[in-house]
Amino acid sequence: MNIGGKALLLFSGGQDSATCLAWALSRYKMVETVGFDYDQRHAIELQCRDQVRDQIAALNPEWEKRLGQDHIVDLSVLGEISETSLTRDVEIEMHETGLPSTFVPGRNLIFLNFAAAIGYRRGITTLIGGMCEADFSGYPDCRQDTLDQTMRSISMGMDKTFRLETPLMHISKAGAWNLANELGGQALIEVILEQTHTCYLGERGERQAWGYGCGHCPACDLRAKGWEKFSADQSNR
Numbered sequence: 001m002n003i004g005g006k007a008l009l010l011f012s013g014g015q016d017s018a019t020c021l022a023w024a025l026s027r028y029k030m031v032e033t034v035g036f037d038y039d040q041r042h043a044i045e046l047q048c049r050d051q052v053r054d055q056i057a058a059l060n061p062e063w064e065k066r067l068g069q070d071h072i073v074d075l076s077v078l079g080e081i082s083e084t085s086l087t088r089d090v091e092i093e094m095h096e097t098g099l100p101s102t103f104v105p106g107r108n109l110i111f112l113n114f115a116a117a118i119g120y121r122r123g124i125t126t127l128i129g130g131m132c133e134a135d136f137s138g139y140p141d142c143r144q145d146t147l148d149q150t151m152r153s154i155s156m157g158m159d160k161t162f163r164l165e166t167p168l169m170h171i172s173k174a175g176a177w178n179l180a181n182e183l184g185g186q187a188l189i190e191v192i193l194e195q196t197h198t199c200y201l202g203e204r205g206e207r208q209a210w211g212y213g214c215g216h217c218p219a220c221d222l223r224a225k226g227w228e229k230f231s232a233d234q235s236n237r
Helices: 015-025 044-057 061-066 076-081 107-122 144-158 173-195 218-235
Strands: 004-010 028-037 067-074 126-128 163-165
Touching: 004 015, 004 107, 015 028, 015 044, 015 061, 015 126, 015 173, 028 044, 028 061, 028 107, 044 061, 044 067, 044 173, 061 067, 067 107, 107 126, 107 144, 144 163, 173 218
Parallel strands: 004 028, 004 126, 028 067, 126 163
Antiparallel strands: none
């Protein structure tokens, strides 16, 4: 495998970004991370980030050497202008637009622009994100076309070529579990199960087979179904 230079990972502390962190550490000489505080209802994910970072890096001496600085960006203004189930204590439901109420308009577009601004200052032009259009909630800012157009705009506006890596873009949630297994085996799987947070409601009570969460929000549902299929596939091998 060819090892690249520097990369900046959009890192929430959830299953997908944790898998992407292991993926990035296996491919880049230096990986920095950035998280965003937008007054999200599940802000507990921000509290999980440090342990997820540290425990994944500790799985491999090379990964530990490659893990660089972490950045937190205050985007609370996004929470203020967003009337969504991720930024308000309201019921998760489908809107007449066909989008779920968990859709935060412009979120990924804003995240990428801020990440690129940090990357510009840090001399990093490769961004990595856990966006996926295979198993997702229908968010238009997770689509490959949207992200490609956004990166073109960023590159033009920065007068420097930026690129975005999305290792999960075309794989299912079961595939994401499988990728984690390929990257770090059972040790990485255990870190994801025990330390990451995905639940939209921010619940972290009883441990389920697939990790922590309410068990019924869209994020928990996707994670649980992915784990079930991954586990069944593993049993059949």
